[in-house]
Amino acid sequence: MMLRLFLIGAILFVIELYAFQAIKTLIKLRWVLISYQIISLFLFVFILYSFTQFDRSVGQTKQTMFTMGLLLVVYLPKIVMTLILLGEDVFRLAAGSVNYFIDNNSNANFLPSRRKFVSQIGLGLAAIPFLSLIYGIFEGKYNYKVIKQAIHFPDLPDAFDGFTITQISDVHSGSFDNPEKINYAIDLVNAQNSDMILFTGDIVNTHAKEMHPWIETFNRIEKHEYGKFSVLGNHDYGEYVTWPTQSAKEKNFEDIKKLYGQIGFQLLLNEHTFIEKDGDKIALVGVENWGKNFKQAGDLKKASQHLSKEDFKILMSHDPSHWNEVVQYDDKHFHLTLSGHTHGMQFGIEIPGFFKWSLAQYVYKQWAGLYENLGRYVYVNRGFGFHAYPGRVGIMPEITVIQLIKSKKLA
Structure with missing residues (x-):
């Protein structure tokens, strides 16, 4: 030291x-x-x-x-x-x-x-x-941007054509210092009127108590017709501090898992559920954190047990390195993966449609926005909150709205 x-x-x-x-x-x-x-x-x-x-x-x-x-x-x-x-x-x-x-x-x-x-x-x-x-x-750390992204799939079930998903990620509630700005962000989330909302991890920096002042605020996120679901992020495991006892660490972890339920989200822990609409269904799969350089608690095989390659699948996995290292090559063909984690390093330059740069790109191949390989997609949310550096420059906090589009099969 x-x-x-x-x-x-x-x-x-x-x-x-x-x-x-x-x-x-x-x-x-x-x-x-x-x-x-x-x-x-x-x-x-x-x-x-x-x-x-x-x-x-x-x-x-x-x-x-x-x-x-x-x-x-x-x-x-x-x-x-x-x-x-x-x-x-x-x-x-x-x-x-x-x-x-x-x-x-x-x-x-x-x-x-x-x-x-x-x-x-x-x-x-x-x-x-x-x-x-x-x-x-x-200003930058609370300069929320709603980013809308349409993604086309030839094998999307007909009933889900036009289905919308709001994604938030990396809340890091222990960093917040402005209730008015957070309430404004929650209003933005509600204003999207999506069919479903997904939260891809990191509700706190380390301790469950960090979220306690914000539970009422996040409970303002309205019920979505097809549910509110979440997974864990690397910060949710309490790995970055020294605990007095192992039992204290385990209790904090259990309390953090409960937090997601306390704000109305169903936490998926290496498991899946089906979203049904007008006789069609898609599988929503949620894994625990899996990172190339972080905790690897995610179990994709367990989470997708009994699912077939033909099932349309949306995967929630906090760290995009999971997609880069494992998911995009999996035989079960996960159509869309939603991640976060990188924050875009909270520092960079973005000119939508023209130019995008951040130090994050030297660490993660997929670090902000949409990426595709062989019909498999990953979307990396830039994060709702902030961590370490108490600000954001160029890479603004993000609320993502994804629309699933049924496209024609290629000849």
């Missing part, structure tokens, strides 16, 4: 040195430079101290989220400045080497002085993540 903090501190110190060089190139007032150094030192010490106070028996708190937000707001812009000035240093070193060794100009300074316009460019570019992160904390 101390070695990790030392390495983090060393990296932050180098970043501070470069950022100060950019400031010093542009500003000559001594009192401004001293003030900048004092404030930077205070923030540096505060952030390091706050991380040393993290209590693994408690897990994420409002204080740890504040610290993570402060770390990003302070140092991501400085990292941008560091990269710009580091690039200039490479150029200065190359120019100095040419002057000294090739042109034999030994009287000149080996390194040319920094250029003011480079520092100006660095500060200008640094302002982009700084302002974006501030916006993400105060």
